[in-house]
Amino acid sequence: MLLKINPDNPQERLISQVVGILEKGGIIAYPTDTFYGIGCDIMNKKAIEQVYAIKQRDPKNRSVLSVRT
Numbered sequence: 001m002l003l004k005i006n007p008d009n010p011q012e013r014l015i016s017q018v019v020g021i022l023e024k025g026g027i028i029a030y031p032t033d034t035f036y037g038i039g040c041d042i043m044n045k046k047a048i049e050q051v052y053a054i055k056q057r058d059p060k061n062r063s064v065l066s067v068r069t
Contacts, residue, residue: 027051037066 005014018028025047028039038054040047042065052059 022047025050027054 003014003017005011005018021028022039022041025041025044027047027050029036030039031037038051040051042048049059052063055063057063
């Protein structure tokens with residue numbers, strides 16, 4: 001599924017869809033300034049394991065955590 005969300009005027013319906021995906025343990029991809037990030041619910045262990053599998057990384061290796069403050 002591909003959702004295009006306008007960063008200047010995000011539609012609440014689309015944001016709610018993304019939240020629903022995350023709450024169900026889903027994985028999202030989102031653009032950054034230089035590449036795409038992969039995101040999940042940090043409190044969902046299975047979702048974190050999926051991110052490591054997608055990135056083909058050893059779960060023992062650390063990963064970057066990006067949060068908005």
